[in-house]
Every structure is written in structure tokens, then in C-alpha cells.
Amino acid sequence: MGSLVRTGISLDSELLARFDQTIAKKGYGSRSEAIRDLVRGLAIASDVTQNKVVVATLTVVYDHHRPNLSERLIEAQHHYYGKVLAMTHVHLDARNCLEVIIVKGRGTEVQELADHILSLRGVKHGKLVITTTGTRLK
Ligand code: NI
Numbered sequence: 001m002g003s004l005v006r007t008g009i010s011l012d013s014e015l016l017a018r019f020d021q022t023i024a025k026k027g028y029g030s031r032s033e034a035i036r037d038l039v040r041g042l043a044i045a046s047d048v049t050q051n052k053v054v055v056a057t058l059t060v061v062y063d064h065h066r067p068n069l070s071e072r073l074i075e076a077q078h079h080y081y082g083k084v085l086a087m088t089h090v091h092l093d094a095r096n097c098l099e100v101i102i103v104k105g106r107g108t109e110v111q112e113l114a115d116h117i118l119s120l121r122g123v124k125h126g127k128l129v130i131t132t133t134g135t136r137l138k
Contacts, residue, residue: 002138044132048107055085056110056130058101058117065095066122073117077101080113096124104133 011019023034047054064070077084083105090098101117103110107130114128 040132040137043137044130047132047136048111048130051107052136053105053133054107054110054130055102055104055133056114056128058103058114058126058128060099060101060117060123060126061092062097062099062120062123063095064097069120069122072120073099076113076117076120079116080105080109083109083113 019034020031023031026034028034028037044054060073062069062073077087080103083103084101085104086102088100092098103113105113110130111128114126117123118126118128
């Protein structure tokens with residue numbers, strides 16, 4: 001871990017007031033912690049664009065009565081074996097299922113896997129959340 005460095009930034013007063021309100025609602029104890037989280041978010045976005053290894057969760061809601069969809073979802077996960085770390089399946093009701101697929105891989109691989117799955121016919125909604133493996137972030 002590097003040494004702690006103090007820095008100052010210039011902001012419009014209204015923008016700063018809005019920032020303070022927002023971080024107070026979220027429960028941040030200080031501006032510093034909120035700004036550190038924003039910087040970490042930028043670092044993770046940079047890891048993705050630089051194709052570094054990231055971890056992610058892909059949440060998918062689908063109708064399991066849709067012909068062949070369950071099989072296609074399984075096939076896609078096998079296609080990316082080694083990248084898919086785990087999967088959880090919840091039966092939401094008689095037709096609808098929710099799956100959370102946990103993946104690890106290079107930014108482009110993770111995005112490709114998500115694009116493949118989310119574009120399958122019958123997937124109602126999904127969201128990819130990419131985060132850090134934690135090794136390059138303090
Ligand atoms: Ni189900």
C-alpha cells in the first residue's frame with residue numbers, strides 16, 4: 001500500500017453541496033471515503049478497457065418454458081468453463097427463473113460471455129456488474 005497523500009480539489013459550491021447530500025444519504029462518514037470509492041470505480045473501469053483480469057456477476061431473469069433456453073444457458077456456461085466460477089438458480093414463480101453467474105476473466109472475455117447470454121432469445125432482463133479481483137486495488 002502506498003503512503004497517504006493529501007490533495008485538494010476545486011468544485012462549484014452547488015455541485016459540492018449536492019455531493020455532500022448524496023454521500024450523507026449513502027452513509028459515507030467523509031468526503032475522502034466517497035472520493036476514494038469513485039476513484040476505485042474509475043480504476044476498475046480502466047482494468048476493463050485494458051483487458052485486465054476482473055470478476056463479475058451476471059444476473060439473468062428468464063422464462064424456463066421458452067424452448068431450448070435452459071439448455072442454451074447451460075451450453076454457454078460450459079463454453080466459457082474455467083471463467084464461470086459459480087452459478088445460483090432461484091425459481092421466482094412457476095415460469096420465471098433468476099440466475100446469478102459469477103465469472104472471472106479478462107475484461108473482453110467477461111463482456112463477451114455476458115453479451116452471449118443476455119442476447120439469448122427468452123432472456124427477459126440481465127445485468128453485468130464488473131468489479132475488481134482486489135489484488136490491484138487498495
Ligand atoms: Ni427455475
